[in-house]
Amino acid sequence: MDVKAFRKLTYGLYIVTSRSGDRRNGQIANTLFQVTSDPLRIVVSINKENLTHQLIYESGVFAVSVLDVDTPMTLIGTFGFKSGRDIDKFENISLKEGKTGCPVVQDHSLAFLEAKVTDRVDVGTHTLFIAEVVDAEVLREGEPMTYAYYHQVKGGKTPKKAATYLEEEKEKDRGKGGILGDRYECKVCGYVYDPVVGDSDAKVPAGTAFVDLPPDWVCPVCGASKDQFDKI
C-alpha cells in the first residue's frame, strides 16, 4: 500500500462554521461534497475532537465558505491550526449572520452554503454530517483554492486531526531542504518554512534560504518571529 496515492485525490478548501446558543466557531475542512441534487444535500467529515464538531452536533446547522485561491496563510492558520477553545477565531473577520444563525465568513470567500443536518454517520475519529442545503449564494467571481495549491504553492501542511492526514507527511517534514538549506518549524503553530517553496504571502520567492529571510519576517500562519523557529 502506497499512501502517496491519496495525494492524487482532489479537494477544495472551505471554512465550516456553526453556532450553538451563544457559542460559535469555525474550522478549515477539505472533505466536503454534494451528495444528491434532489434534494440539494452535502456531506462533510469533521473530527470529533473539534469544537466545531460539538456545535454542529448540538445545533444541527452549519455554514460553508468556499475559499479563493488568494486566501492568505494567516486566515487558513487561524481556522485550521488553532482551537476555538483558546481564541476567538472571528476577531477581525468579516461575517454575516446566515438564515440558520451560523456566522458566515465573507473574507476571501467566493460563495457560501448553509445547511441543516439530516443524518449523522459515526466513522470512528470523525462524524459524517449529511445535510440539506437551505441557502446558497455566490459572493464574487474567482478561482477556488484547491488542496493541491495549498500544499504545492503555499507550502501548507495537514493538521493531525484532519481526515486526510497521512503519516508520510511527518516523514517528509523530517527531510532536509537540500542545497537551499534546512527547513525550519514554527514552535508556536507547527508551520514549516521550506526554502523550496518560499512564502508567497510575504512575497518571498521560492529558493530563499531561511537564514536569508529578512529579520522582520514572521510566521505566515501565527505571526511568530524568526527566533521562534527550530531547524528540523
Add this chain to the structure above:
Amino acid sequence: MDVKAFRKLTYGLYIVTSRSGDRRNGQIANTLFQVTSDPLRIVVSINKENLTHQLIYESGVFAVSVLDVDTPMTLIGTFGFKSGRDIDKFENISLKEGKTGCPVVQDHSLAFLEAKVTDRVDVGTHTLFIAEVVDAEVLREGEPMTYAYYHQVKGGKTPKKAATYLEEEKEKDRGKGGILGDRYECKVCGYVYDPVVGDSDAKVPAGTAFVDLPPDWVCPVCGASKDQFDKI
C-alpha cells in the same frame, strides 16, 4: 438560493469499478473523499440506478482510478455517459485485476485505490459507500483531472444521474453560442458542441463554429458523425 454556488466546490474525476461474480462494470464519479486517516477510509456517492451501484452493493468491493488532466473525452464518455447494461465499457481498456478482484483501469490513471465497504448510507437517489482502503498505488506522476477543468477546458457536461447535476446546466445548454454560432447537441450521447470551447481532443481551437468543423469531425464522446448533431 443560487445553485451556482455549488459550482465553486472542487472535485477530482475518477473511474469507480466493481465486480460481482462474472459481471464487472465501471463509471465516472467525482464525489469521493478520504473520510478518516486511521484506519484509511474513503467515501463515494453512487446513483442507485447505475449498474456499478448494483455490483458494489452485491460484492462490497470497488476500485478507484484517479484520472489525469489529459484524459480524452472518449474515455470519460464511455464511463460517464453510457451504461454497462448496453456495452462492455472495458473493450480496448488496459486493466489489471486488483486484490479485491475488481478490474482496475490503467489508462490515464495517476493512481488507484481498492476498498472494501464497511458501511452503506441511503441518501435517497444515491448510496454513500464508506469503505476501508486495502490497496493503493501510484502509477505515474502528473496532474489530476479536476471537475472544473473538465467543465471549463474540455467542455464536459454533468449526466442527470450524477450527485452534482444541477438544473441550471440544462438551462445553460439551451442558450445560444452568440456571435460564434449555435451550439449543437449529439443525438446519440447528449454531448454539446460549444463554439466558445471548441474540442481540445481533436485540436479544434476555441472560437470554431460548428459549421466550420471539418466533415470528418466526430463526437468526442461517442464517435457519432456531424450529421447526428442537432442545433439547440
